[in-house]
Amino acid sequence: MQDLFEGVRLVLAWDVLIAVLASAIYGLVVGSLPGLSATMATALLVPVTFYLSPIAAIATIITASAMAIFSGDIPGCLLRIPGTPASAAYTDEAYAMTRKGQAELALGAGLWFSAIGGIVGTISLVLMAPLLAEMALSFSTYEYFWLAFLGLMCATLVARSSPIKAIASMLLGLLFACIGMENPAGTPRFVFGITDLLGGIEPIPALVGVFAVSEVMRAMVTPEPPKLPDRKFGSILAGQWALTKKYQWPMWRGNIVGIIIGVLPGAGADMAAWVSYAMSKKWSKEPEKFGTGHVEGLVEAGASNNASLASGWVPALLFGIPGDTITAIAIGVLYMKGLNPGPTLFTERASSMYALYIIFVLANIIMIPLGILMIRLASKILKAPRSAVMPVIILLCAVGSYATGANLFSVLLVGVFGIVGYVMERNGYPVAALVLGIVMGSMVEQNFVTSLIKSDGSPLPFVERPVSAVLASLTLGALLWSAVVWVFNRARRLKATAAAR
């Protein structure tokens, strides 16, 4: 108890409070710029943390990353450019809502459920940290292979089009993931002598291209839509409580899935959002509405990616294993500030741990007022004429992709993927499945090949180990189930047409 009070005292220091506020604003702005991910936002903060007290340093990272993950929803919703990869899963859905004139509901849902997800994730961090970390530590490459494979299966679930087209786009994504030498053999593949391709296709330029540039191209060939009736941007939080009650189960499911995925090293907010969005559609009472601007998926995935952010700190704090790229940076800062990760952090430095928990909650609470402010500012974009907005989007895409590696090649990639995305969409191939293939491809391959190396080529351990057996049956079950449903539907449709004749 004394540790708790000491923790409160540590947080209430003026330098910590200023750090929280400043990094909140910083995180909101960076997250809302397309191409600049939450990871980038955190990395750029590191030199600043040199000058801060340990608690203030960690506070800036916690706050900025939480804000950036939420504010990535804003350009995704308004312009169809996901601000961070974690928003990519439901960008299409949110943008469809904006086109239906429900931008405030979509953004409000993003904000409200992000905050809830963040707080639930924090509670899980407090209550279950040691238990969860123990579980995550027993995962070997066999288990990770099944997890990544399960992630790939989401491709068929997130898509609105036929599953065959979804699988085709996912496979194209896997082909892109083969490029480069970041593969288990360390051998360059499909690089055609181009040095820039050695490192492979980075997800950020790919997803900025297929989502944003293709959208600009589409806008260029379609006539300007009738101007939205000039109305006041509605209340952002109105209706969120009703949504919370209506979609209570999806929300909890999102929180729990987010927490579990966050705890697993290497699987972060991006994967949490994908899996939750797919689950939401799978279990929804009205899956046919998904993709047309339906808020249910936003609720679940929005809660999920923020929940994973908090629980990603569990393996980081206990074992110094990064749950995602953001905590990878945070671990460096923890060492710098003498808060070495490890079990002792929870016993000997308990007050610092409480301070950390309080900052998590604080960050998620101030997210609501600051987020409303940010949404209000950003919503002005909807009123601007298209001829003014589209060039700015292209500029933002170029700047954002250049910023990831100060490399002009990424800008070129954005253009190429813009064309790929445009052609695919015109022909009914879902681009989200392509992005999923690029993001998860290397994880599937890496874990598959290293598993086989370790087992001297024997496939048995993939189903022999208890956890991997459970994951394997889940994956195969999902695969078989979709196939059965598809065959059944097809048979019924054939019968119906035969009868109609």
Next chain:
Amino acid sequence: MTDFSRRAVLAGGAALLATPGLAQPRWPARPVQLLCPWAAGGGTDAVLRMIGILLEKELGQPFNVVNRTGGSGVVGHAAISQAQPDGYTLGMITAEICMLHWQGLTEITYRNYTPLSLVNNDAPGVTVNSNSPYRDVKALADAIKASRPGQLKASGTGQGGIWHLALAGWLNAMGLKADHVRWVPSNGAAPAMQDLAAGGLDFTTCSIPEARAMLDANRARALAVMAPARVTAFPAIPTLKEAMGVDYNTGAWRGIAGPPGLPAAVVQTMEVALDKVFKSKEYQDFLLARGFGAVYENAAGFATHLAAADISLGNSMKEAGLAKS
């Protein structure tokens, strides 16, 4: 009168534009760019950002770190080598510069740089799971010698990465073939340490700071470090020579360098400044806190180091069948 003064101003302007070659101002007269070939958030980025801050204090101009990533480090390394040799674009080169060209991935070698100083070297460790039967490195080495080729598994980074070469070099030094222990490629040190803790590997050869959290959590045990002397931050871990009499050492080193043909004034100023930066309390505290190895060489020493590292890493790669040619 007005006409005359305007002409004078024009002439003066033209003269100003033409002179920078003649009256050279003291370097650095404007901000300097430090290129980092690896992504923000990693170890190289952390070291370079620290050095950038301290150089700014020393020389009074901002030293801005720019992450020029891509191509497994080739893009950033090439950018440093091909920069304008005016001293305003420098960067950090890492052990990979003595590896990439052996794999045939780039034409650039260490000879395409002006070395300024070596500022850090992280030595590889030999780390086992805390439940492992091997109490010391001698026991592990005996087990390796007694094992069938490919029976034991080790990891720490990707195929052909620096820790893979450390394993190959160590096995060679014991008189074994470089692939006697099967290398399990991993996506960096963190997943390898995770797999070691999950019981999927026999040992890892990543650096001690990368293994540190698992060591502190009593999930792993470090048996030895492949360095000429014990690492300051980890005084309890013996060197290979102390523990089993094998004198083999290597490491993931990092140094500051510029393009070839850097002006002598820049080299001298940087050498003095980097010497002060390295000895500063801030830098030493930073290295100690992160567990990074404090190893320093001046410009001449760094050049010797590069030449030696190029040969030894090249040999390890040829032994392990990783080099093209």
